[in-house]
Amino acid sequence: MESNFEPKIVGFLCKWCAYTGADLAGTSRIKYPPNVTPIRVMCSGRVDPVLVMKALSSGADGVLIAGCHPGDCHYTSGNVKTIRRFKLLQRMLDQFGIERDRVRLEWVSASEGERYAQVVENMTETLRTLGPLNWNGSKEG
Amino acid sequence: MAEKIGVYVCHCGTNIAQTVDCKRVVDYASALPNVTVAREYQYMCSDPGQDLIKKDIKELGLTRVVVASCSPLMHEPTFRRAVEEAGLNQFLFQMANIREQCSWISENKERATEQAKSIVAAAVKRVEFQESLDVKKVPVNPNVLIVGGGITGIEAALQIADSGKKVYLVEKEPTIGGYMARFDKTFPTLDCAACILTPKMVSVGQHPNIELLSYSDVIGFSGYVGNFTARIRRRAKYVEEEECSGCGLCTEKCPVSVPSEFDCGLGKRKAIYRPFPQAVPNVPVIDKDHCLYFTKGVCKVCQKFCPRGAINFEQKETYTDLQVGTAILATGFGLFDASKVKQYGYGRLPNVITSLEFERFSHASGPTGGKILLKNGQMPTSIAILHCIGSRDTNFNEYCSRVCCMYSMKIAHLAHEKTGARVYEFYIDIRAFGKGYEEFYKRILEEETTFIRGKAAEVTDVPQTPAEKGKLVVVAEDTLLGIVRRVPVDMVVLSVGFEPRKDTIETARIFSISRSQDGFFLERHPKLAPVSTASDGIFIAGACQGPKDIPDSVAQGAAAAANALSLIDRKEVTLEPTVAFIDEKSCSGCKICIGLCAYNAITFDETKKVSKVNDALCKGCGVCVAACPSGAIEQRNFTDNQLLAEVESICATGK
Numbered sequence: 001m002e003s004n005f006e007p008k009i010v011g012f013l014c015k016w017c018a019y020t021g022a023d024l025a026g027t028s029r030i031k032y033p034p035n036v037t038p039i040r041v042m043c044s045g046r047v048d049p050v051l052v053m054k055a056l057s058s059g060a061d062g063v064l065i066a067g068c069h070p071g072d073c074h075y076t077s078g079n080v081k082t083i084r085r086f087k088l089l090q091r092m093l094d095q096f097g098i099e100r101d102r103v104r105l106e107w108v109s110a111s112e113g114e115r116y117a118q119v120v121e122n123m124t125e126t127l128r129t130l131g132p133l134n135w136n137g138s139k140e141g
Numbered sequence: 142m143a144e145k146i147g148v149y150v151c152h153c154g155t156n157i158a159q160t161v162d163c164k165r166v167v168d169y170a171s172a173l174p175n176v177t178v179a180r181e182y183q184y185m186c187s188d189p190g191q192d193l194i195k196k197d198i199k200e201l202g203l204t205r206v207v208v209a210s211c212s213p214l215m216h217e218p219t220f221r222r223a224v225e226e227a228g229l230n231q232f233l234f235q236m237a238n239i240r241e242q243c244s245w246i247s248e249n250k251e252r253a254t255e256q257a258k259s260i261v262a263a264a265v266k267r268v269e270f271q272e273s274l275d276v277k278k279v280p281v282n283p284n285v286l287i288v289g290g291g292i293t294g295i296e297a298a299l300q301i302a303d304s305g306k307k308v309y310l311v312e313k314e315p316t317i318g319g320y321m322a323r324f325d326k327t328f329p330t331l332d333c334a335a336c337i338l339t340p341k342m343v344s345v346g347q348h349p350n351i352e353l354l355s356y357s358d359v360i361g362f363s364g365y366v367g368n369f370t371a372r373i374r375r376r377a378k379y380v381e382e383e384e385c386s387g388c389g390l391c392t393e394k395c396p397v398s399v400p401s402e403f404d405c406g407l408g409k410r411k412a413i414y415r416p417f418p419q420a421v422p423n424v425p426v427i428d429k430d431h432c433l434y435f436t437k438g439v440c441k442v443c444q445k446f447c448p449r450g451a452i453n454f455e456q457k458e459t460y461t462d463l464q465v466g467t468a469i470l471a472t473g474f475g476l477f478d479a480s481k482v483k484q485y486g487y488g489r490l491p492n493v494i495t496s497l498e499f500e501r502f503s504h505a506s507g508p509t510g511g512k513i514l515l516k517n518g519q520m521p522t523s524i525a526i527l528h529c530i531g532s533r534d535t536n537f538n539e540y541c542s543r544v545c546c547m548y549s550m551k552i553a554h555l556a557h558e559k560t561g562a563r564v565y566e567f568y569i570d571i572r573a574f575g576k577g578y579e580e581f582y583k584r585i586l587e588e589e590t591t592f593i594r595g596k597a598a599e600v601t602d603v604p605q606t607p608a609e610k611g612k613l614v615v616v617a618e619d620t621l622l623g624i625v626r627r628v629p630v631d632m633v634v635l636s637v638g639f640e641p642r643k644d645t646i647e648t649a650r651i652f653s654i655s656r657s658q659d660g661f662f663l664e665r666h667p668k669l670a671p672v673s674t675a676s677d678g679i680f681i682a683g684a685c686q687g688p689k690d691i692p693d694s695v696a697q698g699a700a701a702a703a704n705a706l707s708l709i710d711r712k713e714v715t716l717e718p719t720v721a722f723i724d725e726k727s728c729s730g731c732k733i734c735i736g737l738c739a740y741n742a743i744t745f746d747e748t749k750k751v752s753k754v755n756d757a758l759c760k761g762c763g764v765c766v767a768a769c770p771s772g773a774i775e776q777r778n779f780t781d782n783q784l785l786a787e788v789e790s791i792c793a794t795g796k
Contacts (some may be wrong), residue, residue: 008791010788010792012789016655016675019212020214020655021674022241022242023212023214023242025240025242025246026240026241026242026244026245026246027245027247031247032246033252034247034249034252034256037321037791038238038242038260038262039787041262041784042152042623042761042763042779042781043764044764045762045763045767046767046776048766048767048781049767051781051784051785051788054785055788056789058788058789058793059793060788060791061791062757071650072650073739074675074676074762075653075760075764076653077739078739078762078764081737081767081768085768109653109656110663110675111655111657111663112658117246
């Protein structure tokens with residue numbers, strides 16, 4: 001494993017909760033590793049598994065999907081659909097031999113800046129231990 | 142034809158430039174495909190910054206614009222407007238957030254710069270796939286829903302109604318007035334609360350533009366800004382509002398007496414009752430749980446005596462749908478439960494009371510007719526007031542409830558005035574921040590109230606000296622003298638703090654708004670949009686957003702009214718066109734999307750055998766897009782191509 005390996009994580013953040021929570025982490029000047037590059041979506045329910053697999057196959061080491069806590073979804077129940085979809089996605093990851101820890105579904109409310117920072121920190125640490133995914137073979141080693 | 146993209150990197154003073162090497166980001170962006178120009182500027186949001194963009198659009202013929210600066214929640218509308226002014230459709234613009242989610246989270250300039258490059262590259266790649274979109278304009282229904290009839294809701298209702306607009310004021314309790322109706326005097330002026338509140342309550346009751354729905358709850362809320370539908374449950378009062386003259390004979394004749402909630406259980410009320418004499422509407426309700434007719438099937442005394450035949454035991458709860466364009470939530474607060482702090486003996490030691498109970502004792506129409514009395518009917522000769530109960534306490538609520546210092550001093554004044562008792566204030570810090578507050582503090586000091594700086598450790602009835610016998614002893618460390626003091630008193634008043642109402646979670650869900658960490662409703666911006674929420678057209682005001690005193694609550698009520706009126710007077714609002722649409726040619730007619738839509742926005746066209754999205758109902762969440770097995774559904778401004786472009790770009794950079 002590379003010694004200074006910094007995982008590349010694609011983050012899908014819902015506009016109402018997780019993205020606002022991530023903004024709050026910044027506004028509060030909470031420091032956490034800049035390993036997640038965020039993509040703003042209206043709802044975590046928009047995250048098509050194809051997008052996740054595309055990220056992993058294009059060189060991402062992990063994917064974070066973050067939305068509103070169940071029950072708090074701005075669209076009533078979009079995140080519930082994300083949960084169902086995520087379960088199937090995990091089975092697909094197993095079939096591809098990809099560690100489940102590489103794709104995470106987390107709930108972050110608009111006021112949980114600190115929680116977002118912890119999620120990213122924790123995920124980054126996990127992926128540093130897991131090492132590069134290198135699914136597209138672009139990385140050496 | 143290749144797009145011509147302009148990239149503008151903002152320093153945001155030093156907010157971004159301190160941790161992101163903006164020059165390197167610009168150089169990097171210049172070399173990205175299709176980027177015609179990349180510039181940096183100290184404040185892109187300033188007029189000269191925006192002019193830079195507009196000038197380039199006109200002179201260089203830019204077809205796409207990316208601004209790398211703060212969060213889109215801050216300045217997306219600013220830059221969208223700027224590109225529109227230069228003749229470019231606002232959806233050909235993309236914002237790259239390199240402040241909140243980049244420069245502010247890192248101290249490592251190298252890594253933050255790399256991250257900024259990755260974010261900018263993703264935006265550049267994405268913007269290529271963005272399309273011109275038309276915003277939809279919809280008319281704004283001028284009716285306003287106000288939830289909560291405390292002083293905040295009352296102020297908002299009157300402001301709006303006076304402008305000629307229709308207000309639906311929904312109140313849970315049988316009367317409006319909220320907590321303020323239960324207070325005796327108000328600080329720092331010592332105005333009698335009822336004297337300043339009840340004229341406003343009467344105005345609400347009489348206003349031709351206000352429809353007051355008391356004893357009612359909002360149980361559903363749907364639609365979008367300018368066009369909401371609120372579903373209201375009107376609970377049965379068992380009294381016909383139109384028939385009742387408010388004579389009060391029914392209450393007088395009712396044989397059942399139960400503890401009055403309005404008086405914190407200190408006084409009694411009947412089973413058919415008005416919470417207090419000046420109730421608006423002046424119509425009693427029957428408490429079904431205690432009414433003899435409902436519990437035992439006998440009595441009906443109220444019905445026999447009612448001169449207008451207004452009592453109707455058969456009344457059922459009803460449901461109505463209200464069409465409104467905006468909503469103001471003024472649902473107020475709850476009080477901290479003092480019995481949670483065991484060491485103060487609330488609920489165990491008879492003469493330990495809460496500040497609200499003191500208000501009821503002190504109130505002329507309260508259970509003792511305005512007398513401060515101990516449980517044995519005697520007047521206290523010494524009273525201790527304990528500050529910060531449940532507030533500024535990591536065991537309970539970390540925040541300061543803001544009003545307790547001031548109301549505690551008001552209580553000290555009233556107690557001294559009414560009983561001549563020696564008054565002690567046990568405080569952590571005195572927070573007298575408002576207009577005339579510090580002066581009031583000085584006045585109370587001069588009234589010989591003893592201020593002891595120290596949070597009480599306990600209240601005990603176990604004496605250590607003969608002087609403490611039969612007394613309540615407040616034990617506290619006097620942090621100014623550095624000694625532990627034991628102060629024997631007859632009565633202890635616990636200054637309980639504010640908490641979010643117990644139904645805050647439910648209300649937040651009904652209106653799809655967020656709550657902050659402390660559990661109160663979350664405002665759009667703590668400083669610049671204090672009464673707005675993330676949901677357009679839904680405003681919050683008063684103590685439902687956080688602890689507030691009466692002046693601040695009234696100010697917020699008026700502010701929310703102004704926000705609502707400004708929206709109404711625009712007459713129409715624009716809706717984000719980020720709705721889903723279905724490519725009929727690709728749709729296989731599987732109907733998976735139909736069951737997933739939370740808004741019933743998708744229907745099936747039986748002749749064409751394809752699904753169809755109703756634009757007006759679609760909220761643009763994108764759930765159906767992700768679910769469509771044939772990829773026939775797309776979401777405008779969040780198309781697969783746009784998101785895939787971001788994904789691929791992110792994965793390709795920083796290798």
